[in-house]
Amino acid sequence: MWPSADVSLRATAWLAVLALGLCVIGCGGGSASKAGVGRSGEQTLKLFEYGDCCGGFQPVPFGGAPGAPGIAYLQDNGLIDANGKKVGRFYTSCTLEPVPVAPRTNPGSLCAYYFILRDGQIVAEGAASDQIPWTVPIIGGTGAYLGARGSITTVGITRIGYSLVVHLR
Amino acid sequence: MALLGAALLLAACGSDSGAGRTLAGGQTIGLHVRQVGVTTIPHRGPANAWVIGSTLTDARGARMGVGHAYCVASARRLHPSDDPVDLAKGHTPLRICIESFELRDGEITAQGEVLLGGTRTMPVVGGTGAYLGAIGELRTVATRRGDQEIVIRVAKR
Numbered sequence: 001m002w003p004s005a006d007v008s009l010r011a012t013a014w015l016a017v018l019a020l021g022l023c024v025i026g027c028g029g030g031s032a033s034k035a036g037v038g039r040s041g042e043q044t045l046k047l048f049e050y051g052d053c054c055g056g057f058q059p060v061p062f063g064g065a066p067g068a069p070g071i072a073y074l075q076d077n078g079l080i081d082a083n084g085k086k087v088g089r090f091y092t093s094c095t096l097e098p099v100p101v102a103p104r105t106n107p108g109s110l111c112a113y114y115f116i117l118r119d120g121q122i123v124a125e126g127a128a129s130d131q132i133p134w135t136v137p138i139i140g141g142t143g144a145y146l147g148a149r150g151s152i153t154t155v156g157i158t159r160i161g162y163s164l165v166v167h168l169r
Numbered sequence: 170m171a172l173l174g175a176a177l178l179l180a181a182c183g184s185d186s187g188a189g190r191t192l193a194g195g196q197t198i199g200l201h202v203r204q205v206g207v208t209t210i211p212h213r214g215p216a217n218a219w220v221i222g223s224t225l226t227d228a229r230g231a232r233m234g235v236g237h238a239y240c241v242a243s244a245r246r247l248h249p250s251d252d253p254v255d256l257a258k259g260h261t262p263l264r265i266c267i268e269s270f271e272l273r274d275g276e277i278t279a280q281g282e283v284l285l286g287g288t289r290t291m292p293v294v295g296g297t298g299a300y301l302g303a304i305g306e307l308r309t310v311a312t313r314r315g316d317q318e319i320v321i322r323v324a325k326r
Binding site (some may be wrong): 060072073074091114123125140141149 | 192217218241242243257263265267280281282290291292293295303304305306325326
């Protein structure tokens with residue numbers, strides 16, 4: 001069984017947040033390309049996913065037979081900032097729990113989130129929730145985000161996908 | 170087989186390409202990676218995940234350690250120029266890998282997207298031993314007949 005649309009939407013939303021981003025709550029620069037841990041101080045970015053919310057959803061079949069149950073999925077999509085400018089893309093790689101764990105109504109997911117921005121990458125990893133907002137830790141980065149730490153919070157689901165807030169410290 | 174190089178201590182890693190932070194006082198480790206075993210998941214039928222074991226050597230061919238990777242792939246991958254409507258049609262697979270390199274004095278782990286041919290730039294997300302708390306990045310600098318030359322730049326947080 002594949003994850004429900006909710007699950008895939010959730011993952012997509014995740015990325016959307018990133019994209020939304022770069023909206024900058026606290027620092028200069030309205031685009032992701034201008035933000036980076038390379039600059040001193042904390043930084044908050046807002047990103048949004050663009051495109052079909054589930055168009056990038058790809059189940060990973062772990063069985064040889066057609067229609068075999070999967071326990072993982074990959075997802076990719078573009079990212080835009082608050083001005084609608086394309087700032088990069090993201091990938092999500094998730095492994096699904098086989099059954100929901102109460103009080104959840106949907107199976108949980110353990111996900112890694114990869115944000116490919118113009119000036120570097122950000123990687124976050126953690127449990128994806130079915131309750132908004134949810135937050136996962138940033139575990140690394142390259143380029144302007146080398147050694148990045150902080151968190152990424154999924155703050156909402158818009159018409160086009162998730163809204164994400166990236167907090168770099 | 171030749172290993173790109175074994176660990177040069179750079180004062181400032183000034184050769185870093187692209188914008189970004191520098192790894193002051195960091196270390197650059199060149200490794201030659203040769204795959205010695207690939208196990209697909211599942212064992213039969215179309216595989217969407219792999220576990221890979223590799224030997225790691227330096228530029229002189231001296232053994233440096235062992236590499237391990239777990240990769241998962243979709244049916245396609247995304248390019249920034251892609252039209253969202255076309256994305257669902259799919260092209261080449263998106264491949265994500267988590268890689269660990271067991272070296273003499275500790276372990277380094279990196280994860281991220283791997284492009285066709287094994288080319289990749291991915292963040293170092295942690296380490297043990299001499300690399301405890303490591304930050305940095307891993308880059309593929311050359312591929313030849315399935316072998317790879319990679320460079321890992323690390324520093325302590």
